[in-house]
Amino acid sequence: xxxxxxxxxxxxxxxxxxxxxxxxxxxxxxxxxxxxxxxxxxxxxxxxxxxxxxxxxxxxxxxxxxxxxxxxxxxxxxxxxxxxxxxxxxxxxxxxxxxxxxxxxxxxxxxxxxxxxxxxxxxxxxxxxxxxxxxxxxxxxxxxxxxxxxxxxxxxxxxxxxxxxxxxxxxxxxxxxxxxxxxxxxxxxxxxxxxxxxxxxxxxxxxxxxxxxxxxxxxxxxxxxxxxxxxxxxxxxxxxxxxxxxxxxxxxxxxxxxxxxxxxxxxxxxxxxxxxxxxxxxxxxxxxxxxxxxxxxxxxxx
Amino acid sequence: xxxxxxxxxxxxxxxxxxxxxxxxxxxxxxxxxxxxxxxxxxxxxxxxxxxxxxxxxxxxxxxxxxxxxxxxxxxxxxxxxxxxxxxxxxxxxxxxxxxxxxxxxxxxxxxxxxxxxxxxxxxxxxxxxxxxxxxxxxxxxxxxxxxxxxxxxxxx
Numbered sequence: 182x183x184x185x186x187x188x189x190x191x192x193x194x195x196x197x198x199x200x201x202x203x204x205x206x207x208x209x210x211x212x213x214x215x216x217x218x219x220x221x222x223x224x225x226x227x228x229x230x231x232x233x234x235x236x237x238x239x240x241x242x243x244x245x246x247x248x249x250x251x252x253x254x255x256x257x258x259x260x261x262x263x264x265x266x267x268x269x270x271x272x273x274x275x276x277x278x279x280x281x282x283x284x285x286x287x288x289x290x291x292x293x294x295x296x297x298x299x300x301x302x303x304x305x306x307x308x309x310x311x312x313x314x315x316x317x318x319x320x321x322x323x324x325x326x327x328x329x330x331x332x333x334x335x336x337x338x339x340x341x342x343x344x345x346x347x348x349x350x351x352x353x354x355x356x357x358x359x360x361x362x363x364x365x366x367x368x369x370x371x372x373x374x375x376x377x378x379x380x381x382x383x384x385x386x387x388x389x390x391x392x393x394x395x396x397x398x399x400x401x402x403x404x405x406x407x408x409x410x411x412x413x414x415x416x417x418x419x420x421x422x423x424x425x426x427x428x429x430x431x432x433x434x435x436x437x438x439x440x441x442x443x444x445x446x447x448x449x450x451x452x453x454x455x456x457x458x459x460x461x462x463x464x465x466x467x468x469x470x471x472x473x474x475x476x477x478x479x480x481x482x483x
Numbered sequence: 484x485x486x487x488x489x490x491x492x493x494x495x496x497x498x499x500x501x502x503x504x505x506x507x508x509x510x511x512x513x514x515x516x517x518x519x520x521x522x523x524x525x526x527x528x529x530x531x532x533x534x535x536x537x538x539x540x541x542x543x544x545x546x547x548x549x550x551x552x553x554x555x556x557x558x559x560x561x562x563x564x565x566x567x568x569x570x571x572x573x574x575x576x577x578x579x580x581x582x583x584x585x586x587x588x589x590x591x592x593x594x595x596x597x598x599x600x601x602x603x604x605x606x607x608x609x610x611x612x613x614x615x616x617x618x619x620x621x622x623x624x625x626x627x628x629x630x631x632x633x634x635x636x637x638x639x
Contacts (some may be wrong), residue, residue: 189628264605264606265601265605266605283601284599285599285600285601285604285627286597286599286600286626286627286628286629287600287601287602287624287625287626287627288600288601288626290601290625290626291601291605291607291626293604304629305601306599306627307599308627308628308629309628372630391629410536
């Protein structure tokens with residue numbers, strides 16, 4: 182996988198995805214390995230994303246790599262009107278790999294076509310965020326011991342949530358049963374459901390969160406954003422219907438864990454945080470190991 | 484067959500050598516001219532539109548003198564003229580007749596309908612994978628991965 186780009190989760194085969202997860206496991210056991218001391222990692226964040234950027238920079242630091250970059254378009258030459266192509270070509274002179282987040286869909290694929298150094302997509306608009314998908318897969322495998330034959334429940338905004346779309350597509354390789362809980366306005370789009378159907382897997386749709394709690398091995402929460410609703414009355418009707426509280430977890434399976442891509446607002450009550458079933462902060466930590474594995478693998482030292 | 488061609492030749496003059504694109508839907512003729520860059524051609528181009536056609540009611544036809552299309556070029560018009568036929572003429576005679584085929588990839592000629600797609604922001608040539616197993620023809624953008632359907636298709 183040396184010098185490969187990671188733009189969309191499908192760019193890596195199932196075996197390659199597993200290899201990244203296995204390498205991430207090594208880094209979890211031994212996080213500080215100065216194996217990239219001669220490398221420069223550029224993090225180009227054309228729109229702010231504190232969590233993803235810090236997680237990548239933490240991963241690079243633990244590998245001994247130097248990090249250069251910017252954290253918003255305002256602090257880059259984009260504000261002077263530079264094209265994406267020119268920014269990428271320039272920065273590739275200064276770095277061995279580019280991690281980029283950009284507000285436009287498809288920007289990462291385009292960058293990978295003009296860049297002489299590999300690109301890791303850290304989110305391109307509403308399109309893809311493959312490193313999130315890999316860390317979600319890592320967290321599921323870690324908590325369940327396997328990725329196969331699980332009951333995965335997705336809750337909240339399934340229409341616009343790109344993490345849900347990518348993870349759903351990745352999980353169709355593992356005989357997953359999908360439980361999809363959302364307001365009618367925010368159901369999983371048909372092009373994602375098509376992937377489930379093509380793999381002859383089962384999915385069930387619900388509007389009531391309580392119904393799925395006893396069935397799920399993983400409850401994957403997402404935030405419902407007000408700006409997704411054209412009619413604010415519709416938003417008011419559903420805004421609290423998909424909030425998880427500790428008392429609701431009474432009938433959950435013992436092995437069940439709650440995941441969330443973060444940031445959380447109020448869709449998971451803080452009283453869930455101390456429940457051993459809450460896994461979202463560890464999930465964020467797993468992001469560092471997965472990103473270490475990606476940087477080390479793509480730069481050819483693992 | 485003989486009769487039909489004779490009748491067409493009355494409506495749009497015959498060419499000695501070149502290509503005839505027949506059975507173009509009436510709303511597609513100008514798009515075909517654009518897609519194949521026939522407005523740039525220096526030799527004679529003849530076209531007729533809203534011609535009577537037994538098979539399709541009304542149709543368009545284009546004749547280009549001394550021009551022989553490559554298969555991959557002519558297949559680009561399949562998006563607007565899926566039932567078109569390409570006829571190669573030599574010495575006023577039909578020497579070859581093929582039906583256009585929908586290509587696997589479409590480049591440059593269609594705009595991605597997603598306003599947030601990078602191809603609509605920077606100067607990038609568009610590129611699509613053609614999804615043929617759908618009920619309706621869909622184009623999946625190589626960059627933003629969103630699908631453009633026939634209803635949302637805009638030609639560049």
